[in-house]
Amino acid sequence: MIHVTIKDVAKRLNVSVSTVSRAFNDKYDIKKDTKELILKTAKEMGYHPNPIAKKLSQNKSFNIGVVIPEFMNSYYSEIVIVLQEFFISKGYQVLLMQSDENEEQELKNVKTLINNMVDGLIIAPTVGYRNRPYFIEKYNEGYPIVFLNRIDETLPASKVIFNNVKWSFFATEHLIRQKYKKIYHLSGYNNLCVSSERIEGYKKAMNKHKFPKENYKIIETGLLAEEGMEVIEDLIFHHDIPDAFFCVNDMVALGAMKKLKDNGFKIPDDVALVGFTETRIAKLVTPELSSVRQPTHDMAKKAGEILLNRINNPDSETETIVFNGEFNIRKSSVRDFSIPPI
Amino acid sequence: MIHVTIKDVAKRLNVSVSTVSRAFNDKYDIKKDTKELILKTAKEMGYHPNPIAKKLSQNKSFNIGVVIPEFMNSYYSEIVIVLQEFFISKGYQVLLMQSDENEEQELKNVKTLINNMVDGLIIAPTVGYRNRPYFIEKYNEGYPIVFLNRIDETLPASKVIFNNVKWSFFATEHLIRQKYKKIYHLSGYNNLCVSSERIEGYKKAMNKHKFPKENYKIIETGLLAEEGMEVIEDLIFHHDIPDAFFCVNDMVALGAMKKLKDNGFKIPDDVALVGFTETRIAKLVTPELSSVRQPTHDMAKKAGEILLNRINNPDSETETIVFNGEFNIRKSSVRDFSIPPI
DNA sequence: TTGTAAGCGTTATCAT
DNA sequence: ATGATAACGCTTACAA
Numbered sequence: 223m224i225h226v227t228i229k230d231v232a233k234r235l236n237v238s239v240s241t242v243s244r245a246f247n248d249k250y251d252i253k254k255d256t257k258e259l260i261l262k263t264a265k266e267m268g269y270h271p272n273p274i275a276k277k278l279s280q281n282k283s284f285n286i287g288v289v290i291p292e293f294m295n296s297y298y299s300e301i302v303i304v305l306q307e308f309f310i311s312k313g314y315q316v317l318l319m320q321s322d323e324n325e326e327q328e329l330k331n332v333k334t335l336i337n338n339m340v341d342g343l344i345i346a347p348t349v350g351y352r353n354r355p356y357f358i359e360k361y362n363e364g365y366p367i368v369f370l371n372r373i374d375e376t377l378p379a380s381k382v383i384f385n386n387v388k389w390s391f392f393a394t395e396h397l398i399r400q401k402y403k404k405i406y407h408l409s410g411y412n413n414l415c416v417s418s419e420r421i422e423g424y425k426k427a428m429n430k431h432k433f434p435k436e437n438y439k440i441i442e443t444g445l446l447a448e449e450g451m452e453v454i455e456d457l458i459f460h461h462d463i464p465d466a467f468f469c470v471n472d473m474v475a476l477g478a479m480k481k482l483k484d485n486g487f488k489i490p491d492d493v494a495l496v497g498f499t500e501t502r503i504a505k506l507v508t509p510e511l512s513s514v515r516q517p518t519h520d521m522a523k524k525a526g527e528i529l530l531n532r533i534n535n536p537d538s539e540t541e542t543i544v545f546n547g548e549f550n551i552r553k554s555s556v557r558d559f560s561i562p563p564i
Numbered sequence: 565m566i567h568v569t570i571k572d573v574a575k576r577l578n579v580s581v582s583t584v585s586r587a588f589n590d591k592y593d594i595k596k597d598t599k600e601l602i603l604k605t606a607k608e609m610g611y612h613p614n615p616i617a618k619k620l621s622q623n624k625s626f627n628i629g630v631v632i633p634e635f636m637n638s639y640y641s642e643i644v645i646v647l648q649e650f651f652i653s654k655g656y657q658v659l660l661m662q663s664d665e666n667e668e669q670e671l672k673n674v675k676t677l678i679n680n681m682v683d684g685l686i687i688a689p690t691v692g693y694r695n696r697p698y699f700i701e702k703y704n705e706g707y708p709i710v711f712l713n714r715i716d717e718t719l720p721a722s723k724v725i726f727n728n729v730k731w732s733f734f735a736t737e738h739l740i741r742q743k744y745k746k747i748y749h750l751s752g753y754n755n756l757c758v759s760s761e762r763i764e765g766y767k768k769a770m771n772k773h774k775f776p777k778e779n780y781k782i783i784e785t786g787l788l789a790e791e792g793m794e795v796i797e798d799l800i801f802h803h804d805i806p807d808a809f810f811c812v813n814d815m816v817a818l819g820a821m822k823k824l825k826d827n828g829f830k831i832p833d834d835v836a837l838v839g840f841t842e843t844r845i846a847k848l849v850t851p852e853l854s855s856v857r858q859p860t861h862d863m864a865k866k867a868g869e870i871l872l873n874r875i876n877n878p879d880s881e882t883e884t885i886v887f888n889g890e891f892n893i894r895k896s897s898v899r900d901f902s903i904p905p906i
Numbered sequence: 907t908t909g910t911a912a913g914c915g916t917t918a919t920c921a922t
Numbered sequence: 923a924t925g926a927t928a929a930c931g932c933t934t935a936c937a938a
Binding site for chain 4: 237241275281
Binding site: 567569570571581582585586589592613614615616617618619620621622 | 930931932933934
């Protein structure tokens with residue numbers, strides 16, 4: 223028999239389908255003996271409940287949509303792994319879509335998932351704010367959505383984010399304490415909230431220490447290593463290399479590091495570098511890259527929990543969880559290890 | 565109306581549900597006017613066919629299961645992106661599971677997906693051969709499966725693989741032509757077929773050039789950077805550093821590179837390094853890492869095509885596609901750029 | 907060209 | 923504690 227169904231099992235045991243169904247769903251009354259017999263026979267016959275039929279009759283898809291902006295930084299790979307694991311353990315499947323840092327693609331992704339009747343969505347938005355009104359609209363319609371990471375604190379919806387301002391302040395101040403006098407910030411995208419927040423932290427630190435205008439500069443780069451490289455080339459061409467860079471992420475920092483080394487700059491003596499959202503590569507380059515680690519695992523799990531709670535309890539409150547991280551200081555930004563980090 | 569169904573649309577237009585169904589499924593006869601009217605009205609009403617109901621009535625899930633061994637190397641991230649894109653364009657959803665290089669987890673993943681009635685599976689196996697008989701059994705039962713990358717050519721099933729022997733031969737021979745005299749191979753896992761194949765290519769090159777036994781050595785490492793580091797530490801301790809390493813992948817090569825540099829070895833003058841399955845990081849380290857690039861995109865697409873063909877045409881032949889790549893020679897393995905690569 | 911109705915494999919309500 | 927049956931939303935023979 224190709225597909226063993228609930229009916230086959232029922233017929234074999236001369237019971238009704240409802241009894242078989244009950245045996246597989248703990249919530250109903252059923253005699254212990256019959257239950258055991260049914261489960262045993264079902265197993266022998268190779269019966270598995272058909273999840274699609276279950277979904278239809280319960281009017282639930284038991285699918286969760288996850289939309290991420292990209293896959294190139296290991297950050298989102300880790301997020302995805304944790305989310306998969308979490309939701310599978312709760313009987314859900316994860317449908318994953320990535321937007322390739324493209325707003326149109328992102329909108330398509332979300333719509334595809336909604337049309338496929340996912341029970342809830344976790345969205346880490348791409349660069350740009352164009353889809354924001356649509357997201358808010360869906361959220362307000364009652365669609366269970368949790369936003370992750372790429373979203374600002376003012377969004378009126380449940381979200382799990384990182385305290386970018388605080389940790390980019392720390393990172394910048396660390397460079398200042400190391401007596402770097404001219405510190406530039408390679409900032410990612412202007413229309414990306416995490417960029418704005420990291421800029422804010424950078425500015426805060428620079429202003430606190432009263433850096434003169436000519437000693438700080440914010441340069442929009444994008445998020446890729448290649449873009450970090452291009453910026454350095456340009457700065458070299460204009461004889462405008464500062465003595466430190468605080469970068470929006472590790473990839474940009476690593477691109478910058480490569481270009482600087484190729485052009486004879488010593489790191490950290492001539493130029494210091496600090497990244498953000500630590501990747502595993504930070505420890506593989508020479509010198510090792512200082513970076514801010516985000517608690518990826520916990521953030522993903524929290525997002526999953528909030529979403530699940532909202533699905534099972536539609537009136538649950540909007541929650542905003544702000545995570546903190548840890549700043550790993552390594553050789554790329556330290557002239558003097560005797561200076562305390564904070 | 566929360567969920568607009570086919571009935572609602574039918575009622576509104578005073579037609580039968582079958583007519584509405586036909587309007588949404590090109591394969592039936594239907595008057596052009598009615599079809600247009602139905603589609604227009606349906607759109608106005610916000611109707612979307614419920615995919616779950618469709619699946620149930622067609623006895624198909626329109627889901628594809630994809631099982632990958634890990635997410636840490638960008639290789640599988642790229643594979644996944646391509647597969648997603650491909651299958652969505654064909655009306656399928658991709659359910660992704662990763663096995664964390666663990667055979668038990670892998671078996672669970674495959675069973676979960678099969679129980680969830682995926683219409684087909686793409687499997688890139690983990691380290692180890694334990695699940696192989698199970699895979700073959702399922703394949704022989706007629707389950708549409710395509711194996712990807714982590715599988716040897718002798719498996720009697722459709723698969724898309726890379727010519728590891730050939731390209732690791734090239735990589736090794738390149739080191740020989742660069743006049744490195746003692747070349748070790750950091751080999752990954754002994755019970756991993758791509759490792760075995762890369763070992764074979766390495767041996768072939770070494771034997772062709774009659775390297776004496778003491779000048780070659782194969783060391784099992786694993787696939788992570790940390791493991792590359794450990795091996796180097798060990799070799800340094802035993803004063804057994806050769807003048808070149810051919811590594812099973814980029815991560816191991818990068819770990820080795822880091823440890824070597826930290827210990828004062830100059831690359832490529834004292835020691836040369838070559839990786840495999842090129843990652844984006846290869847070009848970010850100093851010196852840049854030589855590596856074999858695999859045509860990830862094409863391999864994933866091909867796997868998708870074969871699977872889809874098999875789903876729609878169960879009698880289709882077992883296919884084995886072997887891909888070739890390209891060897892990108894960079895500074896990590898070149899003492900003399902005047903020597904031709906081949 | 908369109909309508910009727912059975913069927914996909916479950917769950918859940920109502921009887922018994 | 924168990925059974926009968928409607929319902930979930932769609933597709934698809936068959937009838938008209």
